[in-house]
Amino acid sequence: MRGRNEILADIRRNKPAFAAAAPTVPAYDDAYPSDTDSLIARFIEVLEKMGGTWAEPKVDETLDATMRRVLAERLPDNAIIASTVPEIAGNRRVRRDDDPHTLHDVDAAVLRARFGIAETGSVCFTERELIVNAIGYLAQHLVVLLDPAQIITNMHRAYARDDYKQAAYTVFHTGPSATADIEGVLVRGAQGVRSLTVIPVG
Template sequence: MKGRNDILAAIRANKPALKAPAPEVPSFDEAYPTDTTGLWPRFADALALMGGSVAEIQEGQSLEDCIRATLADRLPEQPIIASAVPELTGNRRLREHDNPKTLHDIDIAVLRARFGVAETGSVCFTEKELIVNAVAYLAQHLVVLLDPAELVTNIHRAYQRDDYKNARYTVFHTGPSATADIEGVLVRGAQGVRSLTVIAASVDTPG
């Protein structure tokens, strides 16, 4: 603890003697639509800009059919689907105490987002939604169920929520893993998932 006291003492001795109150941060969202129907298209556009996409469950289609149809040309014949949502069973169970290393062969992980952000197209998860945190990065593709009623306008509103204060881990995903580190060429799936698809699904809608 010697380090702590020394560093704090140095800071006390050196910090600028300025009167600098913390500013109030406005929400800056007066221009956003006030209903979720209005927010959804903005969310979808923002998500598309970040390389994610939105899929719609067609009339008479099951959630699994929708997922398989959406990712059709990107899946092996017998894809491993790990589901963390009650709407879909999948063929790989996720348990809280799974060793993350065992998740390396998952093709699709299906998760429910806590909420989404219209400004950026982000979806939010905590360890509750992920069951095993690493699944959201080790899977090849991510499918996310999002209740349109759970959209907030912008990032300021997202940070006014208290999810972060209770969860051990809270993450915004905005599209899939990406890099432009080789000559500025955009590549999806740098280390994490290769695609991210959001499907509108109210919590009370059966899959």
């Protein structure tokens, strides 16, 4: 039997002399709305279908007040809120050198999404937004700040973005965690976050 190194050497020797250009993959998004308002409406529709919440701030309401309003029934008075954004302070700092185990008791994590995807109602985070990657899974609730101008049509567009390709870690969150495999009953928060709330902010 020939060894691995011999096989790889044969492949290298027999490589074509020319480099074939990669095929152009279409975006498959011709049917999506071209105006921003309609694309936002499509995102909201799918987000809510997947169990997420779109929370528009009220007039003269701070982002912190919006967060507390939408989570009022879900959070205890002494809730631990870990924020990775400057707009909402929270009461637990998240540092890059934190041991993920120390975040096990976080009630709500506040994150800024890099972009949103209308096709799936998903929000995208990279290691830059998460600070500690596990925060997106250990928190009981996620509050996501999303610039509506950063909502794109579909996953094809997402994979083509430079910020996606250059990230060391990327994750797409689509609503809260859910399972329906036990007696066909939909249970949210089964293996991860119990709620995902998106607050639009530029």
